[in-house]
Amino acid sequence: MTIKPWRLPATLAVAAVLCGALPALAQTPIKIGASLSLTGTYAKLGSYQKEGYELCAEDLNKKGGLLGRKVEFAVYDDQSTPATGVRLYEKLITEDKVDAVMGPYSSPITEAVANVTEKYKKVMVSPLAATTSIFKKGRKYIFMVISPAEVYLEGLIDTAAKRGLKTVAIINEDTLFTKSAAIGTAELARKQGMQVVFQEAYPKGHTDFSALLTKIKAVNPDVIAAATYFDDAVAITRQMKELNVNPKMLGVTVGGDLPEFYDLLKQNAEYIYGATQWEGALPYPGQREFLEGYKRKFNREPVYHSASGYAGCLIYAEGVKRAGTLDADKVREQLLKLEIKTAFGEYKVDQDGFQTAHKMVILQWQDGKKVTVWPDELASGKARFPTPAWNQR
Amino acid sequence: MRRLGLAALAALAVVALALYPLEGTGYGVRVMLQLFMWIALAQSWNLISGLTGYVSFGHVAFYGMGAYSTAIVIVRLGWPWLPAALLGGAMAMVLALVIGWPCLRLKGPYFAIAMLGLNEVLRVAASYFEGLTGGGLGLSLPTLHASVPIYYAMGLTAAGVTLLTYVILTSRFGLRLMTIREDEVAAEAMGIDTHRYKLYAFLLSAVAPGIVGGLSARDQGYIEPISVFPLLMTITMIVMVLFGGKGTIWGPVLGAVLLFTFQELVWARFIYLHQLLFGAIIVTVVLLMPRGILGVLQQKYNLPRTI
Amino acid sequence: MNPFITPVMLGQVIISGLLAGSLYAMVALGLGLIFGVMRVLNIAHGPLLMLGAYVTFWLFSTVGLNPYLSLLVSMPLLYLLGMLLQRFLVRRVVDAPELSSLLLTFGVSIALVNVAQLAFTSDLRAVEYLTGSFVLGPFAFSKSRVIACAIAIAITVSAFLFLQKTRLGKAIRAVSQSREVAQVCGINVGRIHMIAFGLASALAAAGGSLVAVMVAIQPEMGQVYTFKSFLVIVLGGAGNYPGALLGGLLLGLIEQVSSLFLTTQVNEAVAYILLVLVLLVRPTGLLGGRAS
Numbered sequence: 001m002t003i004k005p006w007r008l009p010a011t012l013a014v015a016a017v018l019c020g021a022l023p024a025l026a027q028t029p030i031k032i033g034a035s036l037s038l039t040g041t042y043a044k045l046g047s048y049q050k051e052g053y054e055l056c057a058e059d060l061n062k063k064g065g066l067l068g069r070k071v072e073f074a075v076y077d078d079q080s081t082p083a084t085g086v087r088l089y090e091k092l093i094t095e096d097k098v099d100a101v102m103g104p105y106s107s108p109i110t111e112a113v114a115n116v117t118e119k120y121k122k123v124m125v126s127p128l129a130a131t132t133s134i135f136k137k138g139r140k141y142i143f144m145v146i147s148p149a150e151v152y153l154e155g156l157i158d159t160a161a162k163r164g165l166k167t168v169a170i171i172n173e174d175t176l177f178t179k180s181a182a183i184g185t186a187e188l189a190r191k192q193g194m195q196v197v198f199q200e201a202y203p204k205g206h207t208d209f210s211a212l213l214t215k216i217k218a219v220n221p222d223v224i225a226a227a228t229y230f231d232d233a234v235a236i237t238r239q240m241k242e243l244n245v246n247p248k249m250l251g252v253t254v255g256g257d258l259p260e261f262y263d264l265l266k267q268n269a270e271y272i273y274g275a276t277q278w279e280g281a282l283p284y285p286g287q288r289e290f291l292e293g294y295k296r297k298f299n300r301e302p303v304y305h306s307a308s309g310y311a312g313c314l315i316y317a318e319g320v321k322r323a324g325t326l327d328a329d330k331v332r333e334q335l336l337k338l339e340i341k342t343a344f345g346e347y348k349v350d351q352d353g354f355q356t357a358h359k360m361v362i363l364q365w366q367d368g369k370k371v372t373v374w375p376d377e378l379a380s381g382k383a384r385f386p387t388p389a390w391n392q393r
Numbered sequence: 394m395r396r397l398g399l400a401a402l403a404a405l406a407v408v409a410l411a412l413y414p415l416e417g418t419g420y421g422v423r424v425m426l427q428l429f430m431w432i433a434l435a436q437s438w439n440l441i442s443g444l445t446g447y448v449s450f451g452h453v454a455f456y457g458m459g460a461y462s463t464a465i466v467i468v469r470l471g472w473p474w475l476p477a478a479l480l481g482g483a484m485a486m487v488l489a490l491v492i493g494w495p496c497l498r499l500k501g502p503y504f505a506i507a508m509l510g511l512n513e514v515l516r517v518a519a520s521y522f523e524g525l526t527g528g529g530l531g532l533s534l535p536t537l538h539a540s541v542p543i544y545y546a547m548g549l550t551a552a553g554v555t556l557l558t559y560v561i562l563t564s565r566f567g568l569r570l571m572t573i574r575e576d577e578v579a580a581e582a583m584g585i586d587t588h589r590y591k592l593y594a595f596l597l598s599a600v601a602p603g604i605v606g607g608l609s610a611r612d613q614g615y616i617e618p619i620s621v622f623p624l625l626m627t628i629t630m631i632v633m634v635l636f637g638g639k640g641t642i643w644g645p646v647l648g649a650v651l652l653f654t655f656q657e658l659v660w661a662r663f664i665y666l667h668q669l670l671f672g673a674i675i676v677t678v679v680l681l682m683p684r685g686i687l688g689v690l691q692q693k694y695n696l697p698r699t700i
Numbered sequence: 701m702n703p704f705i706t707p708v709m710l711g712q713v714i715i716s717g718l719l720a721g722s723l724y725a726m727v728a729l730g731l732g733l734i735f736g737v738m739r740v741l742n743i744a745h746g747p748l749l750m751l752g753a754y755v756t757f758w759l760f761s762t763v764g765l766n767p768y769l770s771l772l773v774s775m776p777l778l779y780l781l782g783m784l785l786q787r788f789l790v791r792r793v794v795d796a797p798e799l800s801s802l803l804l805t806f807g808v809s810i811a812l813v814n815v816a817q818l819a820f821t822s823d824l825r826a827v828e829y830l831t832g833s834f835v836l837g838p839f840a841f842s843k844s845r846v847i848a849c850a851i852a853i854a855i856t857v858s859a860f861l862f863l864q865k866t867r868l869g870k871a872i873r874a875v876s877q878s879r880e881v882a883q884v885c886g887i888n889v890g891r892i893h894m895i896a897f898g899l900a901s902a903l904a905a906a907g908g909s910l911v912a913v914m915v916a917i918q919p920e921m922g923q924v925y926t927f928k929s930f931l932v933i934v935l936g937g938a939g940n941y942p943g944a945l946l947g948g949l950l951l952g953l954i955e956q957v958s959s960l961f962l963t964t965q966v967n968e969a970v971a972y973i974l975l976v977l978v979l980l981v982r983p984t985g986l987l988g989g990r991a992s
Contacts, residue, residue, distance in 0.1 A: 039664055043822050077664040082620055086613055087423050094418035108617055111533055115614040119538045120419070133533060174520050174529030174965060176617060198703065201529060202964040203520065204619055205924065207915045210716035211959030211967075218703045231824055234916050242833045242842035243712070264826040264916060391832065448799045495980050502741050502798045503979055506930050510972035513927070517969035628806055635803065668814035675807030679800050680792055 029070035030326070032057075032313070033092030034102040037109070040080025041204075044230075045305050046105035049128055050075055052302075052309025053102060055293055056317075066317050067324070074098055082112035089116040099326050102313060103142075105305075107131040107149070107176045114142050123319070123328045123335065127312025128305060131180050135354040141328060143335050144355040145312040145347065149177050149253075150184020152275045153225050155362030155374035156251035157185060159383065161192035165222035165248055169198035171212060171236075172227035181227035181253050189225075197221050206232065209239045216245055223249045230255035234264050241268055241390045248386055249273060251362070258303055262368055269365045270393040271384055276361055278304040278344050279372055281380055290343040304344075311344030410548060414541045422540050423612075428653050429547035430609060433601045434626075435633040435645035436554045441598035442631070443639035444567065445591055446574035447497065450505040451512030452630060455485040455599040456606035457621040461519055463607030464532040464616050469525075474539065475546065478607030485603025486596050488515075493595040497588060509624070516622040531617030534610065543612045547605060551646075554601040558642050561597075570594055571640070628675075636678050638685030641700050647686060705960060708838045713956040719845040721952020723907060726852040727925055728932035729859060729944040730903030736876040736939040737896040738794045740801040744785070744809040745929055746922030748901050751812065752778055752908025753917045754820055760827045760912075767827050767913050768851065774909045775902040782901025786894045794893065809923070816919035825917040848910035855906055856945060859899070863941060872896055876939055934975050 034053065037046030057071045065071055074096060078085040085104050092098045093116065101117055103110055103126030110129035117124040123141045126134075130149040135142060160168065168189045172182035179201065186196050197219045200212060213236070216224065224247045226236055233255030240250070255261055256274020280291050280301060290310060294302040316331075318340060323330040339348045339357070348357035362374035364383050371381040414422050438452050459481030466472040466480055496507045519526045526532060561567040569590050572580040580587050610616045629652070637648025652674075660667040682689055687700055703709075731745045755774040759765040765773075785808065793800040830847070833840040863869035874882040875892045883889050907925065915921070928951060936947025951971060958970040 039667075039817075076661065079664075082615060082617075083427075083609070083613055087420070087427065090418075090420040090423045094420045108531060108615065108620065111531070111615040112613050115536055115538075116419075118536060133530075137533065137536065139536070172529075175619070176530055179529040200963055200965075201520075203517070203968065206964065207921075207924075208716070208720060208955070209964075210720075211713045211956045212964045214709050214712045214716070215703055215960065218706065218709050231916050231918065234824065234826070238831060238915075239842075241831055242845070243840045244833065244835065260824060264824060264828070266828055268831060442799070446797060446799075448797075448802065450802065496976065499979055502735075502739070502802075503934070505741070505798060505802060506934060507976050507979055509927070509930070510975050514969045514972050517966055520965055521963075521969075628803070631799070631803060635799075665818065666814065668810045668817075672807040672809070672811030672814065675803055676789065676811075679804045679807065680789070683796065683800060 027069045029072045030066055030100065031072050031074055031096070031098045032100045032102055032316075033074045033076075033089075033096060033098035035076045035078040035085050035088035035092070035104050035109075035113070037080040037105045038075075038077035040078075042080045042106050045128075046080070048303055048305035049105050049309040051294070051298055052127070052306040052311075053313055055290070055297055055306070056310045056313035058297070059289075059293060060314075060317055066320055067326070071317070073102075078104060078109060080106070080109075082109050085109040085113045086116055089113045093117070093120045093122060100316065100320075102309075102316065103127055103129055107134065107180075110134055110142075111176070114139055117141060121328050123316070123331050125312045125316040125319075125335070127308040131176055132354065133180075135352050139353070141332055141353075143315075143349055143353040145315060145344070145358065146277045146308055147355060147358045147360045148184070149180035149227075150187070151360055152181045152227070152253045153185045153251055153362075154188055154360060155275065156223065156225055156249065156273050157188045157192055157194065159362065159374055160223045160249055161189075161194055163248075163385065165194065167195050167197045167219075167221040168223040168225055169216045169219060169221035169247075170196060170225045170227070171199070171216070172201050173204055173206075173229060173232055174201040175204055178227040178229065178253065182225075185225050185227065194223075202232070207235055209236050210243060213239055213243045213245050217243060221247055223247055223251070226250070226252045228252045228255050230258060230261070234261065237265055237268060237272060244390060246387065246389060250387070251275065256365075257363060257370065259301065262365060267393050268390070270367070271364065271387045273362055273364050273373070273383075274370070276304050276363060277358070278307045279361060279363060279370065280307075281370075281372065282345065282361065282378055284343050284345050285341055286343040307344050311342040311347070314342050315340065315347050411545075414544055419540065422544050424657060426540065426544045426547050426612065427609075428649065429544070429551040430605045431630070431633060431649040431653050432551040432646050433547070433554050433605045434630045435637075435649045436551070436558055437598045437601045438627075438630045439634045439639055439641075439645045440554070440558060440561070441591075441594050443634055443641075443645070444561070444570040444574060445594055447591060447595075448502075448505040448631075449508050449595075449598070449627075451508035451510070451624075451627060452598070452602060453622055453624070453626040454508070454512040454515050455488065455602035456609075456626065457512075457515055457519070458485045458488045459603030459606030460610040460616050460621040461526060461532075461606075462603070464534055464610045465525060467534055467611065468532055474537070474543075474608075474611040478546065478604050478611065481607030481610075482600045482604035485599040485606070489596050489599035490592075493592050497591045497595060512622055512624070512627070516618050519618040519622070526618075529617065531615055531620075532610075534614045536614065537611070540612060543608050546608055550601055550604050550608070555642065555646060557597065558645075561594075562642055566590065566593070574640075632675055632678065635683070635685055636674075638687030638689075638691070641685070641687045641691070643700055644685050644687040651686075709960065710957075712839055713960045714953065715839055715841060716845075717953040717956035718949055719842070719849045719952070720955070721949035722849040722852045722856070723910060723948075724925075724928050724932050724951050725945045725948025726856045726859075726903055727907035728929035728936075728948055729856055729941065730900035730907075731926070731929035732933040732936070732939070732941065732944045733872075733876075733896050733900045733903075735933060736941070737872060738790075738893055739798070740790060740794060740805070741798065741930070742790075742897075742900070743802060743805040743926055744812060745805075745900070745904050746924065746926035747809045747812040747816075748778055748782070748904040748922070749908040749911070749925050750816060750917075750919060750922030751781070752905030753912040753921065754816060754825075754908075755905070756909040756912040757820075757825045757827055757917050760829070761825075767829050767909060768847065771851070771906055771909045774905040778905035779898040779902040782898040783894045785901070786897035790897060791890070791893065809926070813919045813922070820919065822919060827912045827917070829913050842914075844913045848914060851910060852906070855903070859903065860941060868895065931971050931975050935978055 127145040233252040251273035257276035319335040322334040346357035373383040462484040463477040463481040633648035638644030752774040756770040932947035936943030
């Protein structure tokens with residue numbers, strides 16, 4: 001095949017126009033790798049995080065990409081197991097040779113894969129790892145975005161103490177994140193002068209809480225703080241109604257913030273406090289853009305896992321922009337110095353990459369809607385208190 | 394002549410595997426390391442269940458025991474990883490003695506249920522004794538980048554347990570075990586102390602899972618109760634053995650290589666279907682070739698029993 | 701940090717235990733039936749229960765059918781599915797060593813879970829029909845659990861009567877006592893196996909439909925019932941059908957009482973330790989079953 005002479009200049013001209021119009025497309029894209037839990041126990045939450053990453057890449061590309069290059073995500077499924085996650089990060093870094101990585105979903109998996117990313121000196125912003133110990137092992141390249149597990153229920157305890165409530169019962173699923181949350185909550189309660197009258201863990205996947213709740217009923221605490229994922233939060237609430245356990249306040253960690261919580265429990269979700277890292281109604285910069293973008297792309301309201309994934313990716317991009325390079329040590333330097341407010345709220349880390357500025361919020365279900373009730377400066381309404389009997393909700 | 398050719402081929406494979414970490418990527422080394430782990434696990438399960446017919450339906454308990462023993466002495470006592478993993482193997486053997494001595498008297502499905510139960514009990518124990526194990530917080534090992542030495546350790550364990558299988562299969566001990574599998578009452582009538590031999594086989598089958606459990610714990614750097622006692626892992630070892638051919642020497646190796654490769658290459662592309670695919674593989678193997686690939690070849694070409 | 705345990709607390713957990721136990725008994729009776737008749741441990745029993753729960757959820761959310769009436773749909777549907785499973789898959793491993801049936805039913809079990817994930821996603825579902833409880837003095841009786849208990853007992857008793865009194869029931873018991881003798885007596889063993897598997901699946905489906913009102917529904921909810929059923933049939937004595945009732949109630953009590961006196965974490969382990977002890981001391985179960 002021969003090239004007709006008149007074609008060559010034409011082709012070149014078209015190419016030149018394309019290059020001029022879309023500089024971001026001219027170079028090879030920046031490939032960001034991550035493994036997320038798309039199947040298995042954490043499937044749902046991991047998929048939310050993935051949506052956050054995707055939306056972030058789209059937004060970055062709309063604004064001309066990063067360092068003039070397009071941004072692309074390469075996402076694998078770790079089946080919610082740390083061993084698979086470890087293997088996949090090795091693959092992303094050594095075989096696929098991605099330019100950067102972002103964190104996986106859940107604390108146990110982050111704890112395991114952080115060893116890989118540290119080995120290859122890759123900066124890893126971990127938008128959904130909330131366990132303090134991950135960041136306090138002398139690791140250099142890992143960055144935290146959300147508030148740590150230990151302070152999830154700070155607002156619940158704070159509000160309770162201000163109301164003069166004295167006793168709290170703490171229960172948790174016996175896994176890394178929830179257990180850390182329970183330990184932190186107990187500490188906060190003691191600091192506020194409250195008495196922890198009952199504390200017990202239950203295994204993952206537990207569905208019958210009758211004996212546990214019978215014991216709690218006997219000690220009759222003012223507050224029940226439950227460090228939960230989602231299904232256990234639903235089961236505990238239902239069975240509290242059945243056994244007529246009615247504390248003055250009931251707060252859960254994860255699950256209480258999801259719209260499905262109300263769908264499943266209907267009016268029984270009323271008055272219950274949920275902890276969340278983020279709410280769509282909070283007045284953060286870029287919030288509207290994120291909400292609109294998300295709704296357009298995925299056709300529903302986002303939850304905080306998506307928002308955090310989105311923000312974590314933007315934070316990494318900001319670090320790269322300021323460093324002017326993808327070089328890990330330079331990006332790390334910038335991320336350690338960075339103070340920024342995104343759609344997800346504040347970001348600032350200490351020398352270990354441990355988050356110090358981001359704020360948790362506490363919400364309460366009121367008439368089928370989530371109302372932010374703590375902290376005061378972000379509150380959108382007043383908490384309804386005291387909690388009436390179960391059959392009057 | 395044919396023997397010589399096979400030996401040369403085997404030597405070549407060993408050399409290639411030994412040199413692999415020099416060339417392979419981090420990912421390649423990790424994949425091979427996990428393949429070795431599966432070979433060791435499948436081969437171990439074959440030792441007790443392939444040879445005696447007693448279905449150890451909770452064999453992952455030994456893996457978990459090894460993982461926890463190793464992690465505990467590394468974290469709490471600062472042991473180096475190699476002796477720690479060997480201790481993991483020893484602890485798994487102790488566990489096998491404690492539970493095997495009473496439970497190997499149980500027959501058929503009852504032994505399977507008991508083993509399943511013991512695995513659950515161990516998982517709960519790992520959550521409960523949190524002073525030692527960290528409970529639900531898990532155990533986080535100090536950072537150490539030792540994938541390459543662990544690769545060799547895993548490889549040696551897999552080779553060791555394969556060699557052990559060869560030695561057993563070609564010995565009187567192995568014959569006695571297979572007699573038990575074919576007809577335990579007859580074996581007893583022949584004067585074989587069946588309980589003692591079953592126990593020996595059980596003890597031997599626990600060592601390698603204990604060691605590789607310890608090595609994986611070291612390699613991953615973090616363990617928690619739910620990640621080291623999964624039933625699915627027991628099932629995977631069983632399917633590997635069955636696929637390759639149970640009661641043979643190379644069957645478990647073949648099964649592990651094929652299934653693991655399949656998993657690595659194919660399942661990643663069908664993430665929402667991989668359980669269905671795995672289920673279909675299991676059903677197919679059980680229904681169409683219960684003797685496994687080597688079993689079929691053995692029958693067809695009249696191959697020696699010690700293949 | 702246990703509170704002082706009062707008689708009222710003990711009474712409450714005994715109530716909870718018995719309510720849960722009656723359901724375990726019914727579900728385990730299905731597993732025991734299959735085990736008794738063909739010596740197969742059906743790992744897919746729990747996932748069949750899960751399918752029953754989804755049938756109820758689906759009928760409730762689409763046409764608003766009363767969840768308790770949906771038993772009339774879920775039981776026949778799963779009866780059919782059970783017959784098909786037996787006819788095309790399990791039949792081939794009935795005479796094989798137990799490994800084959802364990803693996804085969806495990807394969808079916810993960811496939812069923814995956815199918816449910818594809819069909820219904822992994823999202824939690826709930827049948828929000830009956831919440832709250834009847835209060836009697838200091839005790840609370842969860843409404844959904846009391847009704848589930850009553851229905852479970854009714855179904856379990858009918859199943860016993862069916863096995864004791866009807867021709868077909870007698871044939872099933874004959875096959876579980878000795879297949880050869882039954883065959884000689886002119887019983888079509890293959891047909892009995894299919895009916896037994898169908899009945900067992902229907903019992904699992906009934907369990908699923910009742911559980912659907914009590915807890916959230918998701919594809920992986922079933923497995924735990926397989927294990928509980930193993931415990932029940934071993935405690936009660938495999939092949940001993942009334943033993944399943946005793947075993948079920950016992951398991952419910954052990955779980956609750958051990959959670960009360962110890963912690964919630966250990967209740968599974970307590971049940972399994974007891975299982976191993978029972979196996980070692982009385983391999984035929986507490987009430988005595990068929991020795992192998």
